[in-house]
Amino acid sequence: MHVQDYWLILAFFALVLLPAPFLGRYLFRAMEGQKTLLSPIFQPVERLCYRIAGIDSEAEQDWKTYALALLAFTLASLLALFAILMLQGLLPLNPQQLPGLEWTLAFNTAVSFVTNTNWQAYSGEAALSYFSQMLGLGVQNFVSPAVGLAVLVVFCRGIARRSSNSVGNFWVDLTRATLYGLLPLCLVLALFLVWQGVPQTFLEYVTAHTLSGTDQVVPLGPAASQIAIKQLGTNGGGFFGVNSAHPFENPTAWSNLLEMAAILLIPAALVFTFGHYVKDLRQSRALLASMLILFVLGLGLGLYAEYQPNPALAALPIEQVGSLEGKESRFGTTASMLWATATTAASNGSVNAMHDSFSAIGGMIPLFNIMLGEIVFGGVGAGLYGMLLFVLIAVFLAGLMIGRTPEYLGKKLEAREVRLLVATLLVMPLGVLVFGALAVSLEGPAASISNPGAHGFSQALYAYSSGAGNNGSAFAGFGANTPFHNLMIGLAMLLGRFGYILPVLAIAGSLAAKKRAPLGSNSFPTHGPLFVTLLTLVILLVGGLTFLPALALGPIAEHLGLVQGF
Amino acid sequence: MFKQIRPAISVLALMTLIAGVAYPLAVTAIAHAVFPAQANGSLIRDAEGAVRGSALLAQRFDGAQWFQPRPSAADYATVASGASNLAPSNPALAERISKDAQRLVGEGVSPVPMELVTTSASGLDPHLSPAAARWQIARIAAARSIPANNLERLIDQHTERPLVGPAVVNVLALNLALADNRFSTEPE
Numbered sequence: 001m002h003v004q005d006y007w008l009i010l011a012f013f014a015l016v017l018l019p020a021p022f023l024g025r026y027l028f029r030a031m032e033g034q035k036t037l038l039s040p041i042f043q044p045v046e047r048l049c050y051r052i053a054g055i056d057s058e059a060e061q062d063w064k065t066y067a068l069a070l071l072a073f074t075l076a077s078l079l080a081l082f083a084i085l086m087l088q089g090l091l092p093l094n095p096q097q098l099p100g101l102e103w104t105l106a107f108n109t110a111v112s113f114v115t116n117t118n119w120q121a122y123s124g125e126a127a128l129s130y131f132s133q134m135l136g137l138g139v140q141n142f143v144s145p146a147v148g149l150a151v152l153v154v155f156c157r158g159i160a161r162r163s164s165n166s167v168g169n170f171w172v173d174l175t176r177a178t179l180y181g182l183l184p185l186c187l188v189l190a191l192f193l194v195w196q197g198v199p200q201t202f203l204e205y206v207t208a209h210t211l212s213g214t215d216q217v218v219p220l221g222p223a224a225s226q227i228a229i230k231q232l233g234t235n236g237g238g239f240f241g242v243n244s245a246h247p248f249e250n251p252t253a254w255s256n257l258l259e260m261a262a263i264l265l266i267p268a269a270l271v272f273t274f275g276h277y278v279k280d281l282r283q284s285r286a287l288l289a290s291m292l293i294l295f296v297l298g299l300g301l302g303l304y305a306e307y308q309p310n311p312a313l314a315a316l317p318i319e320q321v322g323s324l325e326g327k328e329s330r331f332g333t334t335a336s337m338l339w340a341t342a343t344t345a346a347s348n349g350s351v352n353a354m355h356d357s358f359s360a361i362g363g364m365i366p367l368f369n370i371m372l373g374e375i376v377f378g379g380v381g382a383g384l385y386g387m388l389l390f391v392l393i394a395v396f397l398a399g400l401m402i403g404r405t406p407e408y409l410g411k412k413l414e415a416r417e418v419r420l421l422v423a424t425l426l427v428m429p430l431g432v433l434v435f436g437a438l439a440v441s442l443e444g445p446a447a448s449i450s451n452p453g454a455h456g457f458s459q460a461l462y463a464y465s466s467g468a469g470n471n472g473s474a475f476a477g478f479g480a481n482t483p484f485h486n487l488m489i490g491l492a493m494l495l496g497r498f499g500y501i502l503p504v505l506a507i508a509g510s511l512a513a514k515k516r517a518p519l520g521s522n523s524f525p526t527h528g529p530l531f532v533t534l535l536t537l538v539i540l541l542v543g544g545l546t547f548l549p550a551l552a553l554g555p556i557a558e559h560l561g562l563v564q565g566f
Numbered sequence: 567m568f569k570q571i572r573p574a575i576s577v578l579a580l581m582t583l584i585a586g587v588a589y590p591l592a593v594t595a596i597a598h599a600v601f602p603a604q605a606n607g608s609l610i611r612d613a614e615g616a617v618r619g620s621a622l623l624a625q626r627f628d629g630a631q632w633f634q635p636r637p638s639a640a641d642y643a644t645v646a647s648g649a650s651n652l653a654p655s656n657p658a659l660a661e662r663i664s665k666d667a668q669r670l671v672g673e674g675v676s677p678v679p680m681e682l683v684t685t686s687a688s689g690l691d692p693h694l695s696p697a698a699a700r701w702q703i704a705r706i707a708a709a710r711s712i713p714a715n716n717l718e719r720l721i722d723q724h725t726e727r728p729l730v731g732p733a734v735v736n737v738l739a740l741n742l743a744l745a746d747n748r749f750s751t752e753p754e
Contacts, residue, residue, distance in 0.1 A: 008730040045584070053576035065570075072570035076578050123646035135586040142585035143578075171573050178581060183589060194597040197622050200605045201594065205645070208609070208617040210625045211738075211745055217644050218620050220607050224597065225590040241646040245687030247622040248607070253731020312660045317676040318667050318683055325659065325684040326649050329636065329693040332732040336687075353687045356651040357659075455653035477651030558655050 001307070005334035008257065009299075012338060015261035016268050016377075017288075023265070024272025024284070030180035031153050031173065031273070033057075042179045049175050060166035063509025066154060067502060069170035070147060074114055077140060082110040084136040085128075094129035095204030101127065108486035113137050113237060115497035116144035116379060118230070118349055118472040119489060121481040123241030125219040130202060137237060138226050142186075145233035145266075146177035148381030151501050152270060155385045156277035158508030159409050162516045167508055181266065181380075182233055189262055190228035197251030198224040223248060231262035234379040236349030236472040244339070244352040245328055256331055256352060260339050263348045267377040270384050278409050282527035287387060290535045291345075294376045298365045299341045305361035306337045311562050326354030337362060340473075344369035347379030349472025356451070356459065356475040360562060363475070364555035367462050370469040371551075372543040373428055379470065385504050389424050391526070392417065392507075394538045398524045398531075408526060410516040417510055420503040427499035429546050431468025431492040436461055436550075438488070445484045450477035454561060458554035467492035610742070618742075624690045625738055630673070630709040632744065633702055635737040636681055637666065638689040647689045673705045693734035696725050710744070720744075 029036050050057045061069065084091065085106040089099045101109065105121055112119040113136075124133065150173035157167050194200050199220045206218045223239040227249055230237055244250040250259055268288070275284030309320040327336045336353035343350055344366035355363050369376060375387040396413055399406025406413045439445045440460045449456040459475040466473055467489035474480065480489065525531060597605040608621040619625050624635040626642040639650035652659040666683045679698040699721045707714040720743055727733045 002732070004729060004731060011730050049577070049580050052580060053573045055573055055577075069570045069573070072574040073577065076571075076574040080578060123648075125644070126646040134590050135582055138590065139578075139582045139586040143581050171577055174577065175581075178585060183585070186589065187593065190593045191596055191600070194593070194601045194604050197604045197608050199607045200590075200597040201607070203606070206607065206609060206617055208619045210619055211741055212625065212627055214626070216619060216623070216625060216642070218607050218609065218617070218623065219645055222590045222594060224605075225593040228593075229585075242649060242688045245649070246647060247624075247688060247690055247692055248620075251608075251622050253728035257730050310654045312654065312657075313663060316660075316664050316667050317671050318663065318678045319680045320677070321680050323654060323684060324680045324686075325652060325654075326687045327684075328687050328691050329681055329695060329698075330691075330731060330734050335731060351687075354649040354651055356653060357649070359654050450651060451653040451656045453653075453655055455655050458653075475651070476649065477653075558653070562655050 001303070001334060005332075008335060009338060011257055012261055015257070016264045019265065020268040021272050023269035025276055027181055027266075027269060028273045028276035031149070031176055033172075033176070036180065038180055038184060046175055046179060050171070053171065055169070055171045057169065057172045060169050062165050063154070063167050063505045063512075066167055066170050067505045070150070070501065070505075073147070073170070073174065077114045077143065078110050081113060081136050081140060082106055084132055085109055088129045088132045091129065091131045093131035093134070093202065096129070098127060098129050104483040104486035105481060108490045111490040111493050112472065113140035113235070114144060115470050115493045116148055116233070116235060116347065116382065117467065117470040117493045117496070118235045118237030119467055119474070119480075119493065120237055120241070120472065121486055124238060125221075125240050130221050133226055133239060134222055138229065141226065141229040141233050141235045141237070142178050142182055143174065145235065145380035146174050146182065148379055149177040149181060149270070150174050150381065151504055152381035152385045153273075153277070155388055155504055155508045156274050158511035159411055160277045160279070161512045163514070164512045167505070167512055182229065185232050185265070186225070186228040189232060189258065190224045192258060193224040193227055193255055196255035197248070198227060198255065199248055200224040219248070227259070228262070230350060231259045231348070232266060234263060234267065234346045234348040234383075236343065238350060244350050245354070250352055253330055253335070256335055256339070259350075260335070260342055263342045263346050263350070264377045266380050267346050267383045270381065274384060274388075280409070280527070283409070286527040286532050287391070289532045290539070291376045291387070293532070293536050294372070294539065295341065295345055298345070298369060298376075299338060302337045302341055302362050302365035303334065305359045306333050308359065310359065311565060323357065323359065326357030328353065340366045341369065343473055344374065344471060345376035345378070347374040347382055347470045347472070349466065351473050354476055355462070355473060356477045360455070360555045360559035363458065364551060366473060367458070367465060367555065368543065368547070368551065370465045370471045371428060371432065371547045372539055374469055374471060375539065382470065382500070386500065389421060389504070390539050390542070391535060392421055393425075393542070394531070394535045395524065395526065396421070397538060398534060402524060407517055407523060410518070411511045411514050412517055417507050420507050424500055424503050425542065427496060428468055431495050432461070432465045432547070433550060435468065435488055435492050436464035439464060439485065442484075445482065445488075448479035448482060448485060450479065454554055454557035458558065461550055461554050463489060464492055468496040470496045610738070619738060621736065621738060622692055624692045627741060630705050633694070633699060633706065633737050633740045634682070635694065636686040636691040637683070639685040640689040642689065644690065649687050649689060650685045674701050692736055692738060694737055696721055696733055696735050699735050699737070699740065706744075
């Protein structure tokens with residue numbers, strides 16, 4: 001590693017962590033309707049929205065009504081996006097005259113963007129019109145993280161409120177998250193990206209006459225506005241097929257740094273938002289510590305692996321350094337591995353290098369991050385509510401160990417909450433192991449695998465982990481655009497989204513209704529180093545026990561094979 | 567559920583107007599006022615105004631007299647671009663690298679820089695490290711009958727050193743300079 005690699009890592013952590021306390025406080029105030037710096041601009045827009053939509057912003061909902069509103073909105077989004085993708089040939093802003101998508105691909109893509117997964121079985125510049133990108137995918141890029149954020153604040157209110165039947169108003173939370181949370185940051189990032197070289201235009205593709213005398217089509221489009229929200233909303237669906245590896249999507253080392261920091265900016269801030277809800281910022285710092293431990297462990301192991309020369313190339317007359325296959329020169333190995341760690345720690349799923357060509361262990365880190373449920377910072381909202389589920393499990397285990405009723409921040413965890421918790425623990429195994437096993441054992445679907453041996457299994461494992469984990473990154477050699485995978489990964493994405501959201505809302509509703517038990521001297525403190533250790537171990541144990549056998553068959557077998565020279 | 571249908575549809579429509587129309591239009595308007603060249607794809611035009619490429623997209627170059635960019639799995643296709651996605655354990659990767667390395671060893675010194683035998687993620691990587699560009703100097707100097715020093719200086723002039731990333735040099739910029747007569751002794 002060179003000196004600029006250390007600068008990059010340092011700058012990345014600074015950009016993610018330093019704004020977090022301030023942004024977290026701002027988001028808390030914005031979501032609770034308190035006065036913020038941007039209220040003069042957005043409050044009139046907000047009020048207008050409520051009037052047009054016939055929403056009483058003061059009326060709160062109980063968790064069931066909230067869930068129904070969320071489902072109704074998701075359904076409307078799903079149908080609208082599916083229709084846009086099917087009909088894009090008839091819609092305007094289609095200078096390349098691209099036809100509508102095949103229906104399983106349209107279904108997969110619609111589910112993918114509505115569930116904040118942004119799995120891409122298509123290539124943007126070759127398949128989607130500007131209309132589909134902007135009014136279809138672009139809108140979901142905003143509202144799907146806003147839904148995640150809404151669910152998170154419901155969870156926070158559930159813990160913070162006492163003897164309350166209501167958990168908030170979905171329409172208000174959704175609107176505020178979009179307007180105050182996402183829009184302003186996107187505007188700033190989008191303009192920075194244009195400055196660095198990302199196109200932003202409605203003109204058709206340009207044909208260049210190259211120096212060698214051939215023709216080269218230069219694909220264009222309103223890319224910068226889309227890429228900004230793709231990063232900040234932990235979406236990850238690239239404007240161009242190769243995502244942020246494309247020189248138009250991520251032109252410089254600086255654009256790379258900011259796009260990478262944008263992945264974790266809001267998720268890190270939300271940890272502090274939670275602290276403001278429960279009026280105890282020590283809890284935020286404890287969660288952040290656990291997240292940082294997991295992040296740094298993964299990054300360190302990944303970087304070590306990526307800088308090792310590939311044993312399969314040892315005899316060749318080439319520089320013996322870590323492989324640059326599937327990596328861009330302007331990023332190099334460090335920025336590629338750092339991005340891979342960040343994009344899977346969160347449920348972002350954008351890539352700036354091809355994970356399929358990473359070293360066996362370097363490719364296992366993003367895969368394992370996804371399998372843990374993307375709770376290391378995690379997706380906007382989704383990451384922290386996933387992390388809080390692990391916190392409740394850790395609290396439950398601690399309660400068993402010390403023989404007291406488990407409680408978190410004064411709220412007792414009883415049979416109902418624990419049952420719901422266990423249900424969420426089954427989501428990833430079901431989506432990854434059951435769906436994935438089906439995909440690799442059927443002859444037709446297994447033909448999508450493009451690499452031989454253990455790595456081929458990793459490709460399918462990654463695809464279904466990415467779907468169920470709502471991540472969206474891929475071992476991209478996997479030929480995912482078949483009717484089988486489009487439908488199955490589509491189902492995995494729905495399972496991974498609502499398999500968490502519905503239990504989380506139910507737990508939040510149940511916690512909100514409880515009284516706050518006084519904190520006794522026997523209560524297990526949830527902010528010290530002991531709890532951070534317990535929480536980190538619980539996460540690694542649950543993830544490890546569930547997925548270690550599958551990882552042993554994939555990346556670990558591949559690594560051992562390479563080292564042994566099989 | 568039925569009571570939620572009206573807000574669902576109207577909120578979706580409103581968000582489409584705000585996030586799907588107003589926001590990208592605002593970005594486009596500001597971008598074209600402040601950074602028009604970048605917003606239109608960083609296009610490179612010749613003296614007659616014809617587009618010769620984008621500063622950000624690699625082009626295919628054949629012949630010993632040009633700097634060669636990173637190999638491209640999609641043969642420098644732009645719609646759609648693509649990567650090899652070969653696993654480190656895939657024998658096809660070692661075979662391809664072996665074949666390219668043997669060919670390149672004939673053109674320069676051993677060992678061959680890793681970048682020149684590995685395909686990039688986008689297939690359109692416009693850059694090389696200065697070392698990988700310098701590795702090609704002997705071949706280009708011989709093909710164009712120009713002193714190696716001139717090429718050294720050319721690479722130095724075009725090297726970008728961002729604080730937070732590796733030093734890189736834009737291959738198209740190098741070749742544009744070569745195409746310019748100051749560096750070339752061959753008729754174009």
